[in-house]
Amino acid sequence: MKDWCIKTQDEGLKRRLVDELNISSIIAELLMNRNIRTPNEAHLFLSSRLEDLNSPLLLKDIDRAVGRIKRALSKNETVLIYGDYDVDGITATALLITVFSEIGLKVQAYIPDRLKEGYGLSSESIKFIKEKKISLVITVDCGISSFKEIDLLNELGIDVIITDHHEPRNKKLPKAFAIIDPHREDCLYPFKHLSGVGVAFKLAEAMYGKFLREHLDLVCLGTVADMVPLIGENRIFAKHGLGCLGETGKVGIRALVESSGLSNRKINETHIGYILGPRINSAGRISSPNTSLKLLLTKSKEEAKCLSDILKSENCTRQEIVEDILKEALLKIEKEINFKYHKVLVVESVNWHVGVIGIVASRITDRFFRPAIVISTNEELCKGSGRSIRNFHLFEALSECEELLNEYGGHKQAAGFSIMKRNIGPFRDKINRIADKLLDINELMPKLDIDMEIELKEITPELIRELEVMSPYGEENPEPLFSAKNLFLKTDIQYFGKDNVRMWISDGNLTYEAVGFGLSTAIPSVVKNDNVDIVYSPSINNFRNEDSVQLVIKDLRY
Secondary structure (H helix, E strand, C coil), X not given: CCEEEXXXXXXXXXXXXXHHHCCCHHHHHHHHHCCCCCHHHHHXXXXXXXXXXXXXXXXXXXXXXXXXXXXXXXXXXXXEEECCCCHHHHHHHHHHHHHHHHCCCEEEEECCCCCCCCCCCCHHXXXXXXXXXXXXXXXXXXXXXXXXXXXXXXXXXXXXXXXXXXXXXXXXXXXXXXXXCCCCCXXXXXXXXXXXXXXXXXXXXXXXXXXXXXXXXXXXXXXXXXXXXXXXXXXXXXXXXXXXXXXXXXXXXXXXXXXXXXXXXXXXXXHHHHHHHXXXXXXXXXXXXXXXXXXXXXXXXXXXXXXXXXXXXXXHHHHHHHHXXXXXXXXXXXXHCXXXXXXXXXXXXXXXXXXXXXXXXXXXXXXXXXXXXXXXXCCCEEEXXXXXXXXXXXXHHHHHCHHHCCEEEECCXXXXXXXXXXXXXXXXXXXXXXXXXHCCHHHHCCEEEECEECCHHHCCHHHHHHHHHHCCCECCECCCXXXXXXXXXXXXXXXXXXXXXXXXXXXXXXXXXXXXXXXXCCCCCCCCCCXXXXXXXXXXXXXXXEEEEEEEEEEEEC
């Protein structure tokens, strides 16, 4: 049972937004629900203009970084772009390789092997850096936690420029030549939620001295896939980047779109989150992230098709591995977890693939609405990945367990770490003591944040088209959700696909088709003529070139 939370609003402020912006009361209320309180804030949100992006020069150390890169260019130094193995890191690496190659910089790429090296700079990578006689390393989407490795590179006379978007551990910074991270305490950059590729784009823009619109396709891919808040600059990047994806000149992205079955379709944020992003991620999870990097960099259509087909296959393999581990993890939870005492679900096994444990943790969190941590064990050093709920800051919780961890990093909602096997039990106990102080039982109930209750007669094709101004949707700007009460079923529920339902719902005057994806076991058994309340998002269903209103059910009460 989900807790339905319908938001309430200041009617005076709503009227002011309606009058000053000439928008509907529904759009005004949606804006207020997203903490947009003034006409100016609303205008910036709705317009999402490229001109509203902040200057990259406001980022601390970016001028120092640009100076060092220009020196490398003038002295023909070899520069290494050191990335991460997820979509954010791979797109950031591809972006800087592309841009710096264009200006004549001698540049190479390095993305660590997730299974052998783990996250961030590693001893293996330092050997590579020495062998290749690299004199400047630029990290993307990593580096802020690599204290020991950067000290070692300094001893070797190798400069490091960090570009990252993760929070500094205990607010401390490595001794790098330059550190570009909006989360560092002394950085006055107005927008703190950039993705890794967003920070890399700012460096590229500062280096070029102009805005690089042609690379917004990469910025959009990494930003949306990394699930950073889609507000402010991220919203601008995503909104304009989605348009660039549809007309991209990068043959690798075109091949990826084609192999995903999205040719001739308008690419949206859902396609990135559920189709394109997972394919780019799959290589880094179960084989080598260099497959994805090569795809984003290639100029050959033949190579692009071959690489995109490999990613398609590897993503299928990844899905199978996730399902197998999830089944085992759920059995462990059933046998080992006492929900009265364990507010954080910590499960472990020696058989679990390190590359997918974060996905499994996310699925567990979705199912039980509790923070979940999944650990892949071996004889000594083990790898863990966690996902969280809104009221539990996972990175801060890991910081409080620092003495039990070898390495850790991440965000409020997602984090990863390494831990000695002997410390797993004490870690489980401590993080649950932390959660016990921060989370009461009400915060462990799944919640649906509903924008407003509106009658079916208000759901028109015109309103649905008007709602598009709120997109793209993501963290802190969710897809609008509405509720409607005292409806009834005109038909019995029909079942289709995998766990999906279809029904016809009426208020006595209007009848709309309603579909619910993955809801076959999550909603009560209802039949024709039963009264129901629903939570839904409205959509347009195009069938045989005819548009009709369709309600996408998120929850239903008998």
